[in-house]
Amino acid sequence: MKGSQIILDHIGDREAAALMVDGKLSDFLIDGDAPRPGTIYRAIADRPVKGQGGMFLRTPDGNVFLRQVKGLSPGQPLLVQVTGYAEDGKAIPVTQKLLFKSRYAIVTPEAPGLNISRSIRDDDLRDTLLGIAHEVMDGEEMGLIMRSSCAEADPEEIAEDIAAMVDMARAVMADAEGDMEKLTEGDGPHVEAWREWVEPAEIVSEPGGFETHGVLDALEDVKGARVPLEGGAYAFVEPTRALVAVDVNTGGDTSPAAGAKANFALARALPAALRVRGLGGQITLDLAPMAKKDRRGFEGALRAAFKADSVDTVLAGWTPLGHYELQRKRARVAVRGLI
Structure with a gap:
């Protein structure tokens, strides 16, 4: 279809x-079974973990882990937001930088300023959107990011969306004192x-x-782990406790360029293969053999593929053994075992 x-x-x-x-x-x-990303808690600071540069906090859903905790003391209440899913056996990751995200807008209470997505390049449209932002945010000290989806949206819908996120942000930010509590549920x-x-x-x-x-x-x-690729090649995407291993095979192609073709096909297919499986964390690519001169082109293909992906992914680079590594945010629940 x-x-x-x-x-x-x-x-x-x-x-x-x-x-x-x-x-x-x-x-x-x-x-999944864990708290959804975007969930906001009024948490209680528990104990610092100096070796990891962070602190465990208490919430109604169990312990969470916050990095960069300078100035916090045990027993102190604070607002935090779940940023992703934790590895097995580890505490849920949270941040103090709250984001109130909707279809057209992201309200940023701790980061003032009005910003428009860089993907919107039309100057007249940017001026129109900025006018909407100024009208709705008049007198607000909170910040606003207008998302790329604003480009095709109705101005009234955008204004209503911003106003709803501002109202939610006001209510949450005014509720910072008290015992631990879940203030909002993630989407x-x-x-x-x-x-x-x-x-x-x-x-x-x-x-x-x-x-x-x-x-x-x-x-x-x-x-399954097998991912078919263009030209008859295929890959295996297999999560382990430590990392996600990706093995690339050329299939029946025995030409001199078979390895490069399979690796470039993997670069194009990898974002979707990870998305639909809900995989993140450290990812190691065991690529098919190809000449070193093809590495730059492969990296370019990989960068272009992940540019359109919605999950933050860092292309870390090559290892001494010739593997390629990525670090991907655990923004999705792993579907293995759920379906």
Whole structure:
């Protein structure tokens, strides 16, 4: 099927959302058991961990871990926000830099200033958006980032979206004192899909949409490690306790350029392979053999592929053994074991 479909459904009792592009699974979100990223707590400082440069905090959902805690003392209440999912056996990561994010706007209480996404380059449109921002944010000391989705949006919808985020930010920031408490819940898969998947798409929300639109079949492939690549090559994407290992194979191609072709195909396919599996952390690529002169082109292809990806990923570079390493934010729950 050509075009894009956003399918909102459930797998068992878990809320889930899938983005299908031209009949292929491009992105997938599912609820896990841990607190969702974006959840805001009034936490209580517990004990510092000097060796790790941070502090454990107490919340209604258990201990969380905050880095850079200069000036904090045990027993002190503070507002923190969940930034991602923790590795097994580790505390949930949080930050004091709260973000109130919606489809068109991000309100930043601790970072004043009005900013517009750099991807919006039309000067007249930027002036229009800046006018909306000034009108809604008049007298506010909080900051605002207007997202790229504003480019095609109705001005009234943008203004309403900003106002709603400002109201939420005011309410939370005014509730900083007291015992530990969960103040807001992070967005679930259906709301996150509305917030992040802003390209034109058919919306399917009827129960059973995953089955009728091929999502369940696509998820069967996601359960496995094998990822088919262009030209008959393939890769294995396998999470371990320490890292995600990616092994690239040329398949039946025995030409001199087979390794480079397989590696470039992996670069194009890797962001989606990680997204739909919910994988993050340290990622090590064991690439097919290719000449060193092709490394720069491979890095360029990898950088271009991750530029359009919604999850922050750092391209760390080459190891002495010729592997390539990445560091990816754990912004998604790993789907292995949930589907």
